[in-house]
Structure formats: structure tokens, C-alpha cells
Amino acid sequence: xxxxxxxxxxxxxxxxxxxxxxxxxxxxxxxxxxxxxxxxxxxxxxxxxxxxxxxxxxxxxxxxxxxxxxxxxxxxxxxxxxxxxxxxxxxxxxxxxxxxxxxxxxxxxxxxxxxxxxxxxxxxxxxxxxxxxxxxxxxxxxxxxxxxxxxxxxxxxxxxxxxxxxxxxxxxxxxxxxxxxxxxxxxxxxxxxxxxxxxxxxxxxxxxxxxxxxxxxxxxxxxxxxxxxxxxxxxxxxxxxxxxxxxxxxxxxxxxxxxxxxxxxxxxxxxxxxxxxxxxxxxxxxxxxxxxxxxxxxxxxxxxxxxxxxxxxxxxxxxxxxxxxxxxxxxxxxxxxxx
Numbered sequence: 001x002x003x004x005x006x007x008x009x010x011x012x013x014x015x016x017x018x019x020x021x022x023x024x025x026x027x028x029x030x031x032x033x034x035x036x037x038x039x040x041x042x043x044x045x046x047x048x049x050x051x052x053x054x055x056x057x058x059x060x061x062x063x064x065x066x067x068x069x070x071x072x073x074x075x076x077x078x079x080x081x082x083x084x085x086x087x088x089x090x091x092x093x094x095x096x097x098x099x100x101x102x103x104x105x106x107x108x109x110x111x112x113x114x115x116x117x118x119x120x121x122x123x124x125x126x127x128x129x130x131x132x133x134x135x136x137x138x139x140x141x142x143x144x145x146x147x148x149x150x151x152x153x154x155x156x157x158x159x160x161x162x163x164x165x166x167x168x169x170x171x172x173x174x175x176x177x178x179x180x181x182x183x184x185x186x187x188x189x190x191x192x193x194x195x196x197x198x199x200x201x202x203x204x205x206x207x208x209x210x211x212x213x214x215x216x217x218x219x220x221x222x223x224x225x226x227x228x229x230x231x232x233x234x235x236x237x238x239x240x241x242x243x244x245x246x247x248x249x250x251x252x253x254x255x256x257x258x259x260x261x262x263x264x265x266x267x268x269x270x271x272x273x274x275x276x277x278x279x280x281x282x283x284x285x286x287x288x289x290x291x292x293x294x295x296x297x298x299x300x301x302x303x304x305x306x307x308x309x310x311x312x313x314x315x316x317x318x319x320x321x322x323x324x325x326x327x328x329x330x331x332x333x334x335x336x337x338x339x
Contacts, residue, residue, distance in 0.1 A: 009076035010134055017083050018127050024094055025120040028113060038101035046100065047159050050112075053093050054153035057119065060086040061126060065146040068133045090123065105161030105249040107168065107256045115155060122148040162241040165252040166234060172262050173230040179266045180223050186273060187216050212277045214331045219273055221324040222286060223266060226293055229317050230259070233296070236305040251303050258296055265289045279332040290325040294318065 064082050067074045074082070097116050100109060126145035133142055158164045190207045208216065237255070242248025269285040272278065297318050300306050306314065 010073070010079050011131065013076055013080045013083055014127060014130050014134070017087065018124065020087060021090065021120055021124050021127060024090060025117060025124065028094065028097065028116055028120070035102045036099060038103045041101050041104075043159065046096075047157070050096055050157065053089065053096050054119075056089045057086075057093060057123075058150055058153045060089050061123070061146060061149045064130070065126070065142060068130055068142060069139065073134060086123075090120075093119070103246055103249065105164070105243070106253045107164040108158070108161045111158055111164045111167075115152070115157060118155075119149065119152045122152050160243040161249045161252045162237065162243050165237055165241065165256055168256050169230060169234045169237065169259065172259050173227065173234065175263045176223065176227050176230060176266055179263075179270045180220065180227060183216065183220050183223060183270055183273065186270075187213065187220070190275075208275050208277065211331065211334075212273075212275065215277060215279065215282060215328065216273045218324065218327045218331050219269065219282065219286065221327065222289055222293075222321070223269070225317060225320045225324055226262065226266065226289065228320075229293060229296060230262070232313055232317070233259075233300060233305075236300065236310065240305050240307070242304070248304065251305060255299065255303075255305070258292075258299055261292060265292050283328060283332055286325055286328045290321050293321045297321070 060082070064079075064086065067078070067082065073079075093116060097112060100112060102109065122145060126142070126149055129141035129145050133139060158167060190213070233255070237252070241252055243252070265285070265288050269282075269289050272281045272285045297314055300310075301314050
């Protein structure tokens with residue numbers, strides 16, 4: 001009976017911890033960033049503090065994990081003492097998160113938010129696994145979640161808006177490259193969406209006409225232009241991106257906002273070329289992609305991310321965007337009845 005009571009008390013301690021983690025997680029997930037005075041902000045001191053908090057979280061989690069690795073499990077009083085230390089480090093993490101000034105950049109804030117939320121989610125899973133240890137003596141998930149916390153706190157944090165912007169550009173570029181490969185494979189397969197479709201199941205609508213193929217070939221030029229533009233943008237950010245001034249940070253945030261729509265526009269464009277091809281849809285999606293390409297070019301041209309000697313490649317990509325869209329309109333105009 002005493003053992004049963006102790007197990008019940010232990011379960012209550014664990015349940016309370018789960019609820020507290022959920023409250024903190026929801027607060028950071030839904031709450032707005034709090035602006036703080038950045039007059040005395042020291043980047044090196046701040047990020048060293050973040051690293052120290054991550055380390056303490058890992059240590060406190062490991063203590064609890066080891067305590068529940070075998071029987072006898074810790075008493076409810078000892079469990080509560082360890083949980084209290086874990087909660088202290090968790091609240092310090094929240095405090096450190098909110099201490100990052102907004103002047104350091106929206107993109108950087110989002111990166112830190114995602115990292116903190118991942119740590120808290122892993123803590124949730126870890127605490128849930130402790131209940132399984134107490135109730136069923138199952139340890140596989142405890143080990144899994146302990147490892148998950150180690151991995152999340154060892155994650156290499158990006159520490160300024162420039163690093164975060166370059167990462168975002170890299171992610172978007174890779175997805176555009178994937179889309180380009182998909183288009184090239186579609187051209188090889190004559191526009192078939194399903195390589196495994198049996199010949200007997202195919203109809204004329206499932207493969208491209210000769211005109212469809214010409215339309216698809218002209219579409220690849222538009223995606224290649226965006227791919228090249230993203231590459232040049234990465235080079236510009238690497239060379240001229242600034243994080244020492246509010247203006248420089250703001251330019252990088254604006255850039256990230258602008259490229260956030262690239263993948264949707266490219267995906268819509270790629271999806272529209274599969275058989276049966278709707279030329280109206282292809283042209284509409286092509287215009288949307290060309291418009292975004294032109295917006296990005298104008299932004300770069302007017303920003304501190306380019307200089308006078310960048311005019312040549314900016315003009316080249318601008319002409320390429322116009323040429324590719326005109327070519328797409330030309331190869332579809334007979335079917336669309338355009339003059």
C-alpha cells in the first residue's frame with residue numbers, strides 16, 4: 001500500500017511537470033516577442049549564457065534519466081527535488097529567450113524560438129516517458145527522449161540575422177533545385193505524373209503533346225532563372241549583409257519575407273505542367289513566378305546588398321525573366337487564342 005501511495009505521489013509530481021512544460025511551450029509558441037533595451041546588449045555574453053542554460057538543462061535531464069534507469073526509483077520527495085531543479089533551468093531558458101532584443105532581427109528571433117520549442121517538446125516527451133518507467137518499467141522511450149534532449153541542446157545555434165538569412169536562402173535554393181530536377185524528370189517521362197502507371201491504363205490525356213513538351217521546356221528556363229537569382233542573392237548577403245546596424249538587420253528580415261513565397265510559387269508552377277496541361281494555369285503561375293523574380297531583383301537593386309558593379313548580373317537576370325515569360329506566352333498563345 002505504501003509503495004502504491006508513493007507511486008501515486010510520484011505520478012502527480014511528473015504530471016505537474018508535464019503541465020508546467022505545456023504552459024511554457026504554449027506561451028513561447030503563441031506569445032509575441034518582448035522588446036528589451038539593447039543599449040547594453042553584448043552578443044558574446046548573451047550567446048554564452050544561452051549555451052550555459054542549454055548545458056544545465058541537459059545535466060538536469062540526465063540526472064533524472066539515470067535516477068529512473070533502474071529500481072529502486074527515487075522517492076516522490078527526491079523526484080520533486082530533481083523536478084524543481086529542472087523547472088528552474090527551464091524558466092531560465094525562457095528568461096534568456098525573452099532577453100534577445102528585437103533589434104537583433106525577426107529572422108534570428110524565429111530561429112531561437114524554433115530551437116527553444118524543440119527543446120521543450122523533447123522535455124515533454126522525456127517527462128511522459130518517466131510515467132512509463134514508473135507504471136510499466138519500460139525504458140526504451142526514456143532513453144530515446146534523453147537522447148533527443150542531448151541532440152537539441154547540442155544543436156549549433158545561428159547567432160545573428162546574417163547567418164539565419166543565409167540558412168534560409170540555402171533551404172529555399174535546395175527546394176528550387178529539387179523542383180527543377182522534378183521538371184526535368186517530367187520532360188523525360190513525357191509529362192507522366194505516375195511512372196508506375198500501366199500502359200493499358202494510360203490515355204492521351206496522361207502524356208504530353210508536342211506543344212506541351214515545348215511549353216514545359218520553356219518553363220524550365222523560368223525556374224533556372226530563380227535558381228540563379230537565389231545563388232547570386234546568397235553571394236550578396238555573404239559579402240554585404242550587415243548585422244551591426246538596425247538598417248542592415250531590417251534589410252535581411254525584408255529579404256527573408258520576400259523569399260518565403262518562392263517555394264509556393266515554384267511548386268504551383270511545376271505542378272501545372274503535368275499532363276493534362278492547362279495552358280491558362282501554366283501562364284498564370286508563370287506570371288506569378290516572374291513577378292516574384294522581378295520583385296526580388298528590384299529589392300536587391302534598391303538595397304544595401306548590391307553595389308554598382310552588380311548591375312550587370314541584375315540586368316542579365318531581369319532580361320532572362322522577361323524573355324522566359326515571353327517565350328512561355330508565345331508557345332501557348334495558339335491554344336489560348338491570343339494574338
